[in-house]
Amino acid sequence: MAEASNAVLRCTNLHRHLGQGEGRVHVLRGVSFEAERGQVCAIVGPSGCGKSTLLYLLGLLDKPGEGQITINGQLMSNHDDAARTAARCAHIGFVFQFHFLMLEFTALDNVMMPMRKLGRLTPEEMMARAHALLTSVGLGEKTHRLGTQLSGGEQQRVAVARALANQPAIILADEPTGNLDVKNSAVIFDLLTSLAKENGQAVVLVTHNPDIANRCDSVRPMRDGLFV
Amino acid sequence: MSPNLRIAFRFLTAKKRAMLMSLSCIVLGVGLFVITQATTSGFEKFFIKTILGTNGAMRVQDKIQDTMRSMAAGGENSKFRISSREGRKYIEGIEEPQLVVNALMKFANVSGASIVLNSPAILRNDSKTDSIKIFGINLDDHLRVSDLASQIVDGKLEDFRNSPSGILIGRELCNRQGLAIGDSIIIDARGQQRRYRISAIYETGVSDIDRAYVYLNMGEARSLLKKPTGATYIQVNLIDKDRAPEDAVHIEEVLQHQARSWQWREKPWLSAFKALSISSAITTSVFTLIAGLAMLNTLAMIVIEKTKDIAILRSMGYERKDITQIFLWQALIVLAIGTSVGAALGYAGTYAVSRIPMPVTGIFRTETFQVYISPWHYVAAVLMAAVMVMGASIIPARRAARMEPGDIVRGTST
Structure with missing residues (x-):
């Protein structure tokens, strides 16, 4: 029971089809999963097994064909787009493989963007928090650089800081080190996990990298749309 | 932001x-x-x-006479008859222009009214002739309903006011006839020929006016045209010129004379x-x-x-x-x-x-x-x-x- 109460994210019997007509594929075939506060969970498996699709469903970026997703005990999968968007803003931080920074903005602006939308802090508090986050990922000297003026590893560090901006309960990372060299991969993973653990956040990451997966608290292998 | x-x-x-x-x-x-x-x-x-x-905000002209049609209400031998208004007949000109002017001046939006006597005529100058229109006016009244004072380009209005045989003539007509201030011309109207002297030359910029309109003092015009009473029309100036159509309807109903606004006149x-x-x-x-x-x-x-x-x-x-x-x-x-x-x-x-x-x-x-x-x-x-x-x-x-x-x-x- 203690374990169950610690689960911040839970999904049961998720189904998802992708494509149309003859190309329609049953990607997720009744997946159930839960993520706990302060724990880092890796989802691994071959390409096309449904890892990323599951991650986007858990992040409320997509709607399941069937099944339920609850965040902090609140059923979210059946809510409308506005409610799911609000939940993303308040409870979920994303880190994507290709950094996905907004390149016309500075590192500071990128980190402040989720805070500006949430609107919980004053502009001065947002600025201070963004500075603190960028400093914690080692970019305290590069806060005013545009996305285009940062290296791949630096961009991903900004993405990590941005994911943590609103102090979300859940961090979802889709191959966060997939586009980085070994050294940078280790740096990003350490940053993500240490910062998340400090704040008691649940981290779910999809990875192909066995070294990264082995360093997580739990590993959930997937095959053909199901956990094995 | x-x-x-x-x-x-x-x-x-x-x-x-x-x-x-x-x-x-x-x-x-x-x-x-x-x-x-x-x-x-x-x-x-x-x-x-x-x-x-030049032509004013409104013109009050022909007198209106309603025409009636009647019919026996109870057959041919009945003494009861029903009359209905059939239409309007216009009697050319204004018989009692001063009475109409007095009535016009009681309208709140009317700022001035000038009695005008108008007739076609022939202007002769040596061997040259031109068809013209003569306009008999009372100068002071007409200055209140037109920009004639500012349209004078040569000569003086005072000369016109003080000289019964003086005329105001358009620049285009002057140029056609080769005339200048002080020149005399003959105007032929209604079988009479009289000699006049050019007191001043005006220019409105409107060709139709500048080559044909000749202004005479009212007394001289009445004498030349043998019209001791009456008027062709009354030129009216309004305070709010945009209200001319509404005022025209009102004036027509009250004074029983045809009233035409500038908007109607210049519609094309x-x-x-x-x-x-x-x-x-x-x-x-x-x-x-x-x-x-x-x-x-x-x-x-x-x-x-x-x-x-x-x-x-x-x-x-x-x-x-x-x-x-x-x-x-x-x-x-x-x-x-x-x-x-x-x-x-x-x-x-x-x-x-x-x-x-x-x-x-x-x-x-x-x-x-x-x-x-x-x-x-x-x-x-x-x-x-x-x-x-x-x-x-x-x-x-x-x-x-x-x-x-x-x-x-x-x-x-x-």
């Missing part, structure tokens, strides 16, 4: 060149609209001013000016239409290029309406800059055009382009640009908002 506006501004600066096309078209559309409307309105207003200064010209104004508005609106299409194209490109940014924003909690707003803000920023610069260009252009020498005579006389600056031209130009640009922006903005972030991240967004 709101987060959406901040993002819109950055997106916009990233597509400066593409936005410049839309911006240029808005500037040109608004600027040219303002200039063309200012010039067409300017010439229209100038025409109206000329025509009001006013319609021509209106058509010209609409036509130029349509022509210049092509620029704003292109601005709208350019905006549609640019925003559509931004939607395609910023697909990933849209997904990031959506993943961070930005709602569909935020995405719509971000794109509409971009259009609004360009629109605001475009209309402001366009309005400034329009104002500067209007001023520049008003300085262009352009001698015109015929329907009026002017040496330069006539312009009329109205805030409504600016309002219309901005509204037109706003409708076209914002209308065109809604399509890409809504398309961007409809995108599913999951599809974009997976790379399957279409």
Whole structure:
């Protein structure tokens, strides 16, 4: 029971089809999963097994064909787009493989963007928090650089800081080190996990990298749309 | 600055060149609209001013006589008859002009009334002759209903006032006949020939008037035309000239004399000016239409290029309406800059055009382009640009908002 109460994210019997007509594929075939506060969970498996699709469903970026997703005990999968968007803003931080920074903005602006939308802090508090986050990922000297003026590893560090901006309960990372060299991969993973653990956040990451997966608290292998 | 506006501004600066096309078209559309409307309105207003200064705001003329038709109510032998108004008959001229003038002056909007006696005549000067129209006027009354004083280009009105045989003659007629101040001519009317001396020369700029109208003092005109009483019409000046049609109806009902407003009298010209104004508005609106299409194209490109940014924003909690707003803000920023610069260009252009020498005579006389600056031209130009640009922006903005972030991240967004 203690374990169950610690689960911040839970999904049961998720189904998802992708494509149309003859190309329609049953990607997720009744997946159930839960993520706990302060724990880092890796989802691994071959390409096309449904890892990323599951991650986007858990992040409320997509709607399941069937099944339920609850965040902090609140059923979210059946809510409308506005409610799911609000939940993303308040409870979920994303880190994507290709950094996905907004390149016309500075590192500071990128980190402040989720805070500006949430609107919980004053502009001065947002600025201070963004500075603190960028400093914690080692970019305290590069806060005013545009996305285009940062290296791949630096961009991903900004993405990590941005994911943590609103102090979300859940961090979802889709191959966060997939586009980085070994050294940078280790740096990003350490940053993500240490910062998340400090704040008691649940981290779910999809990875192909066995070294990264082995360093997580739990590993959930997937095959053909199901956990094995 | 709101987060959406901040993002819109950055997106916009990233597509400066593409936005410049839309911006240029808005500037040109608004600027040219303002200039063309200012010039067409300017010439229209100038025409109206000329025509009001010459022919007055209203004319009261032929007397109205109602005609009646009656029928027996109970068959042929019945003594009961029902009468009904069949129509109106007009009796040419005004029998008691002074009584009509006295009644006219009681209307609140009437500022002056001048009795006019008018007849065709022949002007003879040596061997040359010209068909003219003579107008018998009481000078002081007529100065209150016309701009005759300011239309005098040679000679003095005082000479006309003090000389019973003095006449006022148009410059065009003078030129045709080779006449000058002090020259004498013969006017042939109703079988009488009398000699007159030119006291002053006027110029209205209206060819039909300047080559045919000759003013005589009323006493002399009555004597020449053998009309000791009555008048052809009464020229009326109004305080609020735009109310002339309503006043004409009222005056006609009360005084039982036909009353014609300047709007009725000059309807063909006013319609021509209106058509010209609409036509130029349509022509210049092509620029704003292109601005709208350019905006549609640019925003559509931004939607395609910023697909990933849209997904990031959506993943961070930005709602569909935020995405719509971000794109509409971009259009609004360009629109605001475009209309402001366009309005400034329009104002500067209007001023520049008003300085262009352009001698015109015929329907009026002017040496330069006539312009009329109205805030409504600016309002219309901005509204037109706003409708076209914002209308065109809604399509890409809504398309961007409809995108599913999951599809974009997976790379399957279409």
